[in-house]
Amino acid sequence: MIIAVDGPTASGKGTIARALAAHFGLPHLDTGLLYRAVGQQVARHGGDPDVAADALAATAFDDALLADPALRSETVGALASRVSVHPAVRDALLQRQRDFAAQPGGAVLDGRDIATVIVPNADAKLFVTASLAARSLRRYLEMKARGEDVGRAAIEADLAARDARDTERAVAPLARADGAALLDTSSLPIAAAIASAIALIEKQTRS
């Protein structure tokens, strides 16, 4: 069973995808980490994330890098959003994601273009979203808990910029795929969001 989960930053899709993987006993790939690894490598090598050739050169990273907690930072997230607009970067990461999805028994993948580009034939598709206000509040509280004191307005502006880049790019923009179930987590506690996600996936795989 292949489950595709897409949605914008801080919508809850990562937490939901991990919970789905645990519930259905499937391996999980957070595809955002691949773009984050590219963004981090470009910066480390002094490249320009907006230059396609620099970003493409950074796709040859070692898989061990994916476990680096530094990839989760807001700075690396913003770099990821910039390198991900280059079609050559997306092509270079495509097969890795399809191979993960094709493993025996299936997999859960989350990202922006999983159901539209990576595995359009997925058995179940979920589009997780939430209002900009709800997502920026979540991100603000997460960062505050980590001791990072960034203002709410700055976080909201950063998320809005990332949303714009992700939805307006020419190749593989963030979009709800045909047949993807919609889950709006704006006013849902995480346990309720996970329960809804499981129910939506079960409904799709039954029919």
Ligand code: C5P
């Ligand atoms: O999901 P996450 O916040 O880790 O993703 C970081 C950035 O990587 C996103 O803002 C998006 O631009 C890009 N991305 C993408 N396609 C994916 C996953 C992430 O373009 N499948």
